[in-house]
Amino acid sequence: MEPIPSEETGLGPEAVEAPDGEILGKMIREARKEKGLTLEEAAKAAAIGRSTLSKIENNQTRPSFEIIRRLMQTLELETPQLFVQSSQSGVTGRRDFTRTGEGEHKETSTYDHELLCSELTSKRMVPYISTIKARDVTEFDNWVRHQGEEFMFVLSGELILYTEHYRPLRMGGGDSVYYDSGMGHGCVSVSEEDARVLWVSLEG
Amino acid sequence: MEPIPSEETGLGPEAVEAPDGEILGKMIREARKEKGLTLEEAAKAAAIGRSTLSKIENNQTRPSFEIIRRLMQTLELETPQLFVQSSQSGVTGRRDFTRTGEGEHKETSTYDHELLCSELTSKRMVPYISTIKARDVTEFDNWVRHQGEEFMFVLSGELILYTEHYRPLRMGGGDSVYYDSGMGHGCVSVSEEDARVLWVSLEG
DNA sequence: ACGCTGTGTTCCCTATAGGAAACTTTTTTC
DNA sequence: GAAAAAAGTTTCCTATAGGGAACACAGCGT
Incomplete structure (x- = not known):
């Protein structure tokens, strides 16, 4: 399933979506390694299948929200981090300047x-x-x-x-x-x- | 707070299922109403199906992480809100004071x-x-x-x-x-x- | 070399997520 | 109040998520 149908085009301000995939898996694997857990251990702790976790880490699947939530708890991943990185920072590539007193x-x-x-x-x-x-x-x-x-x-x-x-x-x-x-x-x-x-x- | 409802089940590997199922859908529906969007509009903006959104709001499905992410962006839901349980401010009930120059x-x-x-x-x-x-x-x-x-x-x-x-x-x-x-x-x-x-x- | 153990991957099957469209309900309009 | 429109739900089907089990591939002793 493509996240964005190629021809949806322009309603929204911008097509914010897109370039995730890669990152999510990578982050989870890193977090797991960080905690020194094996696939087996992490999967068990999160109450999910070993194979499922493997696939998630290798971005071979689009995990459900529920699964990700369990993983985040187990791996003690900061929620916002996951989101911000897998979607973009809320201010990607932008900057806003305010002069003294002009707010x-x-x-x-x-x-x-x-x-x-x-x-x-x-x-x-x-x-x-x-x-x-x-x-x-x-x-x-x-x-x-x-x-x-x-x-x-x-x-x-x-x-x-x-x-x-x-x-x-x-x-x-x-x-x-x-x-x-x-x-x-x-x-x-x-x-x-x-x-x-x-x-x-x-x-x- | 509680990742898992106390009664519900033993901490059995399985079962963890639908602790907050209720809440997720409710929150999303509220957020959508808040913004004055119809199912159609919200779904389109998030690039998902109208029926899918309906099912999510009525907790008739376990949506994928990807789908939830898109919805959050569209509805401008603060991430942590969705993870009520695990969120918890990192500094709960604490404060730290620093005098000028003493950092x-x-x-x-x-x-x-x-x-x-x-x-x-x-x-x-x-x-x-x-x-x-x-x-x-x-x-x-x-x-x-x-x-x-x-x-x-x-x-x-x-x-x-x-x-x-x-x-x-x-x-x-x-x-x-x-x-x-x-x-x-x-x-x-x-x-x-x-x-x-x-x-x-x-x-x- | 040979097992043996522990780690990660792949295969296979079932349950189900997700979308299109049919259907139902609610609201608006004449 | 009926017709039309809009909002929401359910049905149906296909693609796929998720888990069990088989598989692969390291090490590591002996």
Whole structure:
């Protein structure tokens, strides 16, 4: 079966698909070798046939989603890796530049967000600069939570980062923190002026 | 979370069958509705059959990895979502803080890298600050390449970013760029002093 | 040389994935 | 409310995925 009928042509923006095959098998074999497993062992652990695994690694078959899932668990392959490589990186061959202050703005009561890359819609990380308005702290309660990981770098100002299960953390320019954004988190500015923070967020 | 439903069966090699069967179809249908697509439209866009899609959504089939991949692209489903169980953020419930200048250092001829998070080893993004030593530009040739995506934010100084297939880009403090790091890239400082850059790199 | 063991590949067969088209259900339109 | 159109399902058939078992091919002792 050809993944793409040769004459489907142009509806979509582009014919994103295509050049997989090769890679998937190669990755799985590498991962298996990495863990020092034989076909037999890996296949058994993943509850699939030895021959099936062999064929997959040699790209002689188009395995089912289910099979691949089991393999990924056994081989502890990072899911996104598999996908991104066997399909392309979400931003293949592209780049998007944003001048200071020219990002797309979104405002909420506490924050002012400036998206640092609006063009590449299928990118995986989301970088933005937030201006955290100075305000008086009383009790911090409204956690933000979203499945994934987040990196935060203080550009200017002073602020306190609240992270569920952790002690509040006072941060100044140049300080940074990396955390599971599934934990409740949020921050307040404690300097005279607003604090400016660079965030990079990764879903999943 | 649970790769295998606790009751269902013993961990018998077989049987692992349809743990999340339910979910997969449901998720895909939801995603399609979300985008306001009909079976016909979605199927065509993903280059699969209308009936196939219907069966997948109703969990009447065990689709191939290939098919799922196409659907994910079309429906812009975040990969990890589909693998609810195995996904789990690499840094669950953790956080790591780094004071200005206290990151772990690595030096090369052109760069001086400061890792901004050395504790969380299984994190997915890698944040670091690089000091790019001022040097005279002649011809730029030694591309850096690594499968994945990268976000770069200029903290201070002036530099020129070279990106394969693109024109060189002059950047100053506060400017940022997001690109496929699989493309060759690299930069040189063009200011008097060294340039300081914050990088966040995502493998895959 | 000879088995012997452990690794990967190939062959063969059955169950089934995937697509085209027939069919059914829902929605729209007159 | 009936006809037409659109959305979704089921049927049917062919190509093939997946697993068991036979096969190939190393090493490695003896």
